Amino acid sequence: MKSEAERNVWQIAHPAIVVLHLATQLLFAFLWELHPLFLCGQLVLIAVWAKQEGAFAQLRPFFAMTLLFGFAYLCLNTLVLHEGRTYLWKGPILPYLGRLDATVEELSYSLCGVIRLVILLLVSQLFQRLVDHDRFFFLFAEAAPRFVTTALLSIRLVPFLQHEYRRIRETAKLRGLEPQRANGLGQVRYSWLLLRPLLHSALEGAWLTAETLYARGFGSGKRSSYQRMALRPREKTGVLLLLLPFAFALYAKGLGVGQFAFFPLFSWPDPLGDLFGLGCFLLLSIVPIIWFRRGEEM
Numbered sequence: 001m002k003s004e005a006e007r008n009v010w011q012i013a014h015p016a017i018v019v020l021h022l023a024t025q026l027l028f029a030f031l032w033e034l035h036p037l038f039l040c041g042q043l044v045l046i047a048v049w050a051k052q053e054g055a056f057a058q059l060r061p062f063f064a065m066t067l068l069f070g071f072a073y074l075c076l077n078t079l080v081l082h083e084g085r086t087y088l089w090k091g092p093i094l095p096y097l098g099r100l101d102a103t104v105e106e107l108s109y110s111l112c113g114v115i116r117l118v119i120l121l122l123v124s125q126l127f128q129r130l131v132d133h134d135r136f137f138f139l140f141a142e143a144a145p146r147f148v149t150t151a152l153l154s155i156r157l158v159p160f161l162q163h164e165y166r167r168i169r170e171t172a173k174l175r176g177l178e179p180q181r182a183n184g185l186g187q188v189r190y191s192w193l194l195l196r197p198l199l200h201s202a203l204e205g206a207w208l209t210a211e212t213l214y215a216r217g218f219g220s221g222k223r224s225s226y227q228r229m230a231l232r233p234r235e236k237t238g239v240l241l242l243l244l245p246f247a248f249a250l251y252a253k254g255l256g257v258g259q260f261a262f263f264p265l266f267s268w269p270d271p272l273g274d275l276f277g278l279g280c281f282l283l284l285s286i287v288p289i290i291w292f293r294r295g296e297e298m
Contacts, residue, residue: 008130009293015136017235021288022123022130024242028285029119031249033114035260037271041278043115045285046122059121066121070114077110077165078100078102083263109262135229154207164201168194237294245284252277 010018025046032038050056079091084103091100133155137148172178172194231239252258257277261267267276 009137010053010130011132012229012294014229014231014235015131016139017231017238017292018131019127019136020239021292022127024246025285026054026120028245028249029116030125032258033260034116036112036115036263037078037106037260037274038258038278038281039112039115041282042257043119045282046119046126049289050122050126050129053129055122055125058128059125061249062121062125066118069119073117074107074110074114076157078106081106081109083109085264105262105264105266108266120123120178127277139229149213159168161202164200164205165194168197168201181219212298222291232264235292238288241288241291247280248284252281 025042028042029039032042036165050059079100080097081100082098082101084105086104087101088104088107089102091102134152137151141148169178178190257272257273259269260274
């Protein structure tokens with residue numbers, strides 16, 4: 001587990017509260033359906049939040065993959081859909097798929113889907129950054145002890161293999177075993193040769209972990225006591241503040257805020273009302289985050 005100096009203000013708090021914050025943002029991403037204004041506003045909110053928490057550094061390896069998948073989704077969804085009337089391109093007619101075409105409405109609809117995908121990626125990265133996984137899974141230790149043990153070991157598996165692979169590769173380089181001028185196939189063969197010591201190291205680590213768990217009594221039955229984390233008064237107030245944007249979103253939906261139709265033509269009944277509703281929604285969403293951060297930093 002991380003030391004107090006390495007953990008941010010969110011990891012010190014009750015993990016259920018942090019997960020509730022992130023789950024609320026996920027719910028909002030689907031509550032407004034594919035309204036472009038509300039999706040863009042929520043994307044800006046989560047992006048600023050992730051920037052403040054320093055989550056962009058870990059996001060860079062996944063950004064290229066997200067752009068590639070988003071571009072593929074944008075093209076395929078636009079070609080497969082047969083809605084919209086503002087044509088940009090009319091293609092051939094294929095069996096089972098019909099006519100391949102691209103309209104402004106289909107392209108906009110697919111683009112909103114990509115924005116939602118980016119929101120999900122940012123929320124998942126915030127989960128990795130803000131949630132203390134050990135403390136979060138310990139909440140279920142009494143109800144499902146074997147699941148918690150398996151989950152925690154699985155979370156540590158990929159970082160452990162990455163660390164061992166870098167260590168083995170550095171050792172091979174110091175011993176002069178790394179090829180200096182190898183082509184792509186040579187690099188693949190060299191990496192394949194490193195898998196054997198990596199496998200042996202992983203098996204040895206798994207054996208040591210199993211011995212440690214056995215020595216500490218894991219699997220012999222339920223524990224006599226479990227550590228329980230109580231909610232502090234400020235965290236309870238933060239939960240109440242977190243209910244404000246959710247209640248406002250349901251109330252606004254009941255009044256007709258957030259209505260937007262892509263097909264067959266664009267239809268936006270009340271843009272000014274949606275803009276005002278977005279401002280209120282973002283303001284109410286920022287309040288619990290600021291309240292929580294300032295309370296933990298004090």
